[in-house]
Amino acid sequence: MRVWRDPRLRALLFQALVLAGVIGLALFILDNTLTNLERRGITSGFDFLSSTAGFGIIQTLVDFSEESSYGRAFLVGLLNTLLVSALGIALATFLGFLVGIARLSHNWLVSRLAATYIEVFRNIPLLLQIFFWYFAVLQTLPGPRQSLAVGDVVFLNVRGLYLPKPVPEESFWWIPATLSLSVLSIILLVRWARRRQDRTGRAFHSMYASLALLLGPLLVAALVTGFPVSWELPVLKGFNFRGGLVLIPEFMALLIALSVYTAAFIAEIVRAGILSVSHGQTEAAHALGLRPLQTLRLVVIPQAMRVIIPPLTNQYLNLTKNSSLAAAVGYPDLVSVFAGTVLNQTGQAIEVIAITMAVYLTISLTIAATMNWYNRRVALVER
Amino acid sequence: MKFKAKIFLSTAVALVVLAQAAVAGQTLDTVKDKGYLTCGVHNGLPGFSSPDDKGRWTGIDVDVCRAVAAAVFGDASKVRFTPLSAKERLTALQSGEVDVLSRNTTWTLTRDAALGLNFTGVTYYDGQGFLVRRDLGVTSALDLAGASVCVQTGTTTELNLGDYFRSNGLEYSPVVFEKSDETLAAYEAGRCDALTSDRSQLYAHRIKLRAPTEHVVLPEVISKEPLGPVVRQGDDAWFNIVKWSLFAMVNAEELGIDSGNAGRLKASSRSPAVRRLMGVEGDKGKALRLGNSWAYDIVSQVGNYGEVFERNLGADSPLQIDRGLNKLWSKGGLQYAPPVR
Numbered sequence: 170m171r172v173w174r175d176p177r178l179r180a181l182l183f184q185a186l187v188l189a190g191v192i193g194l195a196l197f198i199l200d201n202t203l204t205n206l207e208r209r210g211i212t213s214g215f216d217f218l219s220s221t222a223g224f225g226i227i228q229t230l231v232d233f234s235e236e237s238s239y240g241r242a243f244l245v246g247l248l249n250t251l252l253v254s255a256l257g258i259a260l261a262t263f264l265g266f267l268v269g270i271a272r273l274s275h276n277w278l279v280s281r282l283a284a285t286y287i288e289v290f291r292n293i294p295l296l297l298q299i300f301f302w303y304f305a306v307l308q309t310l311p312g313p314r315q316s317l318a319v320g321d322v323v324f325l326n327v328r329g330l331y332l333p334k335p336v337p338e339e340s341f342w343w344i345p346a347t348l349s350l351s352v353l354s355i356i357l358l359v360r361w362a363r364r365r366q367d368r369t370g371r372a373f374h375s376m377y378a379s380l381a382l383l384l385g386p387l388l389v390a391a392l393v394t395g396f397p398v399s400w401e402l403p404v405l406k407g408f409n410f411r412g413g414l415v416l417i418p419e420f421m422a423l424l425i426a427l428s429v430y431t432a433a434f435i436a437e438i439v440r441a442g443i444l445s446v447s448h449g450q451t452e453a454a455h456a457l458g459l460r461p462l463q464t465l466r467l468v469v470i471p472q473a474m475r476v477i478i479p480p481l482t483n484q485y486l487n488l489t490k491n492s493s494l495a496a497a498v499g500y501p502d503l504v505s506v507f508a509g510t511v512l513n514q515t516g517q518a519i520e521v522i523a524i525t526m527a528v529y530l531t532i533s534l535t536i537a538a539t540m541n542w543y544n545r546r547v548a549l550v551e552r
Numbered sequence: 553m554k555f556k557a558k559i560f561l562s563t564a565v566a567l568v569v570l571a572q573a574a575v576a577g578q579t580l581d582t583v584k585d586k587g588y589l590t591c592g593v594h595n596g597l598p599g600f601s602s603p604d605d606k607g608r609w610t611g612i613d614v615d616v617c618r619a620v621a622a623a624v625f626g627d628a629s630k631v632r633f634t635p636l637s638a639k640e641r642l643t644a645l646q647s648g649e650v651d652v653l654s655r656n657t658t659w660t661l662t663r664d665a666a667l668g669l670n671f672t673g674v675t676y677y678d679g680q681g682f683l684v685r686r687d688l689g690v691t692s693a694l695d696l697a698g699a700s701v702c703v704q705t706g707t708t709t710e711l712n713l714g715d716y717f718r719s720n721g722l723e724y725s726p727v728v729f730e731k732s733d734e735t736l737a738a739y740e741a742g743r744c745d746a747l748t749s750d751r752s753q754l755y756a757h758r759i760k761l762r763a764p765t766e767h768v769v770l771p772e773v774i775s776k777e778p779l780g781p782v783v784r785q786g787d788d789a790w791f792n793i794v795k796w797s798l799f800a801m802v803n804a805e806e807l808g809i810d811s812g813n814a815g816r817l818k819a820s821s822r823s824p825a826v827r828r829l830m831g832v833e834g835d836k837g838k839a840l841r842l843g844n845s846w847a848y849d850i851v852s853q854v855g856n857y858g859e860v861f862e863r864n865l866g867a868d869s870p871l872q873i874d875r876g877l878n879k880l881w882s883k884g885g886l887q888y889a890p891p892v893r
Contacts, residue, residue, distance in 0.1 A: 206668075208786060209646065209668035209784060209785055209786055210668040210785045210786065211646065211666070211667060211668035212666040212667070223711045223714050223715065224710045224711055224713075224714045224726070225713070225714050225717075225724065225725070225726040226726070226728075227725050227726055227727060227728070234718075235714035235715070235718045236718075304737075304741075308738070308741040308742075308743060309741070311742075312742045327741060327742045327743055328700060328743065406698065407697060407698045407699075408696075408698050408699040408700065408745045409698055409699070409700060409725070409745075411698065418743070419727075496730060497730075499705075499727060499728050499729045499730070499734070499738075501728070505705070505728070509639055509705050509706065509730065510705045510706060510710065510728065512639070512643075512706075513638065513639050513642070513705065513706025513707075514662075514706065514710075514711065515662075515666075516642055516643075516646075516662070516663070516666065516667035518643050518646070
């Protein structure tokens with residue numbers, strides 16, 4: 170029998186051909202790029218990461234000055250991206266769950282309001298929303314000398330939101346130490362309560378006990394050490410406010426737009442998740458004597474989560490990737506600082522873009538992996 | 553470069569690569585084949601390059617592009633303009649998207665040596681300054697301690713700003729945008745106390761503000777900013793053409809040739825220098841792989857350097873910028889072109 174008459178061999182042959190084609194193309198691209206870079210006299214390699222950057226960045230979570238290196242600028246950008254993404258995810262989740270549940274409310278006004286929110290924010294492009302918050306809202310605020318003020322403590326102006334900054338004193342370490350002990354004992358308590366209920370059927374309301382465990386020791390520790398936190402207030406000095414905690418308008422516009430936009434999608438996901446639990450489940454729970462809140466907590470939500478988690482992961486990934494729109498309003502995120510300023514000052518486009526893409530890929534895969542792990546935990550175990 | 557790094561690079565290059573393969577040939581032939589010149593310009597900077605009310609590009613940078621087109625095709629209109637932001641410009645040239653970059657770009661060592669580019673000359677000698685509101689009461693850049701400063705990203709300006717405040721021990725917060733229009737809008741909204749850029753740009757920006765007289769350009773010039781056209785390295789013939797297009801305009805001014813008298817002087821001048829430049833004597837154009845009337849075409853269609861300057865930036869423009877350093881060397885300035893011999 171000839172080779173091409175054997176379906177198995179034929180399939181193998183075609184797969185080998187395709188594979189060879191892909192590898193060939195990749196090699197061609199690699200070779201072509203390297204040849205062209207060399208012929209053009211364009212410097213390549215990653216040595217630039219250790220040379221001096223020479224520019225300033227407005228918001229830095231770690232020390233950064235003009236003397237710092239491009240590598241350090243990369244770190245600053247990366248942390249700024251992670252900051253806005255993490256806060257965005259937290260805010261969007263909170264707002265999304267709130268709106269999603271409100272959308273299902275029997276109160277006509279509440280559900281209509283939620284529906285309007287979803288339809289408006291879901292259907293306007295994110296970039297426009299960022300522009301709206303930045304140019305139409307935050308950039309029309311008064312200047313530093315005419316700031317909107319709450320007492321002499323909080324100031325809002327066109328340069329940003331100025332808040333008092335907590336400065337830990339020497340004995341501050343008692344507070345986190347106490348807090349971690351409390352959290353540890355709460356975890357143990359909840360585990361014990363669950364085991365006892367499994368064994369004896371008697372429920373232990375761990376909610377109040379946990380709250381007492383959390384706040385009690387914290388209060389005692391704070392009293393004993395004499396509240397070891399002082400507050401640094403923002404003060405108008407020269408052109409700007411100095412001191413305090415500053416939220417720059419670029420950050421606020423991006424964070425608000427990302428959260429509000431993504432929350433609209435999350436709300437729909439939450440609604441779909443809750444609706445996916447059949448009403449029979451609720452009726453069965455009621456028949457067993459569970460109260461409405463218990464029904465929600467023990468029967469509906471655990472089943473809804475199975476539907477909610479996978480699309481929620483998508484929204485988290487979208488939010489993180491959308492944070493790269495920061496460049497539009499000049500928030501110093503990874504794309505703006507590294508793939509923008511650094512790329513331009515060094516001119517090493519290929520290296521910089523490759524690193525940036527690799528970073529986003531890593532962040533996204535990490536989020537996906539975490540959410541998949543959680544999804545496996547809440548997924549239905551089939552026997 | 554290490555092998556691992558090479559592999560890493562290869563994953564990200566598909567976009568750049570396809571464009572690069574196309575420009576490996578001689579730029580002059582490519583330009584002639586397609587029938588027009590592609591020129592990278594600023595996306596809207598009065599005096600340098602901005603579209604007028606009829607959508608026609610005007611400005612000194614734009615006229616440099618027209619001069620190159622006139623030299624190559626004998627027709628200054630055979631050029632297409634690609635508006636580029638500061639961030640995009642060098643990559644656009646490196647990847648072959650544009651044949652010439654004439655976009656108020658500062659000539660620096662890094663750009664010349666490490667980026668595979670060549671600057672062909674200086675169209676405009678500039679320096680960096682600061683624009684502030686008059687009612688701020690600031691008279692010197694040294695009074696700007698603690699100020700917020702709006703600056704465009706990917707520019708030498710951004711680095712000079714860092715250098716200046718660092719060397720004077722002053723604090724500042726940089727507010728960075730990608731496009732110069734965005735920096736201007738932020739400055740106008742009060743996001744920053746000062747706007748920093750090349751001084752020519754500050755004058756150009758000022759006339760765009762709602763009340764130009766309420767803003768002043770501070771006296772300090774904190775850097776040298778020689779702005780000029782840029783080409784890719786490795787194509788010397790093309791480098792020569794762009795370089796000598798600018799030189800032809802400067803030489804023409806020096807010899808007293810302008811768009812009005814070029815025709816007459818070509819026909820009747822007895823000065824050997826004029827006759828050489830106009831292509832009547834010697835085969836100077838052929839040496840550049842162009843027609844011998846290349847310089848005549850530039851001057852008659854675009855004008856000499858002085859005309860171009862006054863029309864776009866100087867007395868005949870709304871900007872009213874003094875020629876200063878950009879006067880001819882014989883009049884106390886820096887504009888100097890090697891002889892056509």
